[in-house]
Amino acid sequence: MARILITSAIPYINGIKHLGNLVGSQLPADLFARYMRARGHEVLFICATDEHGTPAELAAAKAGKPVDAYCAEMHEVQAEIARGFRLSFDHFGRSSSQRNHRLTQHFAKALDDNGLIREVSEKQVYSIDDGRFLPDRYIEGTCPNCGYTSARGDQCDNCTKQLDPTDLINPRSTISGSTNLEVRETKHLYLMQRSLRDKLEAWIDSKTDWPILTTSIAKKWLNDGDGLQDRGITRDLHWGIPVQKGDQPWPGMEGKVFYVWFDAPIEYIAGTAEWADAKGLDDSAWERWWRTDKGASDVTYYQFMGKDNVPFHTLSFPATILGSGEPWKLVDYLKSFNYLNYDGGQFSTSRGRGVFMDQALSILPSDYWRWWLLSHAPESSDAEFTWENFQASVNKDLADVLGNLVSRVTKFAVSKFGATVPSGGTFGPQEAAVIADLGSRITTYSALMEEMEVRKAAAELRGIWVVGNEYLQSAAPWTVVKTDPDRAQAMVRLALNLIRVYAILSRPFIPDAAAAMMSAMGSDDWTWPEDISAALRTLPVGQAFTVPENLFRKITDEERADWQTRFSGIRV
């Protein structure tokens, strides 16, 4: 038994995420966690909400709520949706937790003690009416280059020329529209990533088994232009983790907070501490997952995220860990995903284009989405969601291949032999062939799951389902029963056992349907079928089973057309 730590990139608190966000991190992480648990490993799966920063403050203001209350509320909303998708987090934490405050301040002190923090004085635009410094993208004005009146502080969207906020003519705050702005001098802390560059590069170079997507992004940042840059880790904001050196004040930094990208990944650790707190365990319970001097040396740590998060997880966060000089666990395997596009374009949160997690659950159960998203996960390149493809995949794979298999087996069995596992006959060559076929397929499937080859694993699982239909078709118990009822009973017995085995194998992808299959077979034995021959003889003869409701319903053309128009833009 191995010890496996899994984290999913933490979703930002501001609003409900769309399916592209889901399939890029939380869902594949859940798949992997469920699989590893099924194999009997000790798994800890942590996620959280990322709560700090300007967007959270603005969203709270828009909602007319204090930012802490807003975050608490949105955290609960996201947690509820996560439960709806059956995301099996051991803990769903919050980056605003006290645990994260203390750890973030601790890391800042450790970095400073090691000479890796420097102070930088810089000029930034301050909005007097808003009472805050404005990040570049919250300033608009007239482009000095082309005269476009809605140029942003970092770039003009019209002429694409790169700008400095102070270049803008008649600059204004996009938050309030106020033009009462001035340039103020402010001091910030920078993490000296440059001095950790070689260490980081050596570490990245040692990860030869990582996806190309992951390492190529990391190397680009290490080598592009002047190479890895030092990074500001503080901001002039109110909502965030106060800048402190451990539990001591940081002279000159009063009133400032850490930058959200500094504290967010630390929440992986803090979230584990929150998990221990929630369980009433002491510090050693979470430290054994993170501190190699306190029992974590045998932990294998996996991270899951979309490609936009890769630089922070391959460079910035490791810089924090390595720079601390303390024995914290570094990620062992980083699985990254490309983007999911929506019907010929992008998912767009701001324009409400695409399907959001709450809407998805309002039209179909989570298993439908889990299956489609995972079997089409954007692993090697960006992938495309279309309603036609979704409909075809759900109807064929789930309803026809798997759902109908369960249906035909149980209904036939009940009508001929009653609602108990029949005792007659013995397994012969046909059954031996099925056992051999499944044995090798399960080996393949397991290997793909361990390699996190999500799409290929889904395809193999589907192949495993098809084996059941192939067997029934060639064995034809409905014909055999007329001349040799005992033989037909043996066939039915195998088929019923098949349903239980399929429940186990399918559970990481479609947990609800798997539970329904298992329960219909009157069993609760989820032991992984290492020995498929024995696994197909597990249900006791005479044990009662039930005919489950159809596991999956089909999506009609009318529904598809309706959804297609409903989710084409403008979220209602």
Place this chain on the structure above:
RNA sequence: GGCUAGGUAGCUCAGCUGGUUAGAGCACGUGACUCAUAAUCACGGGGUCGGGGGUUCGAGUCCCCCCCUCGCCA
């Protein structure tokens, strides 16, 4: 403009270090079966692997140029 990843059957995608007639699922056609959610199973048609050069006994797979998507960055 720089960079990453892609451009393979109607659609969604596999094809590791170059090697027999380029694969899967869906869709389509034909047949079988009738237990089942008009489900299933078998067989079949369909691709000059974005374009053009080159290296090689041999290239979808390596090199060069060009075109086109997606994304990132400046």
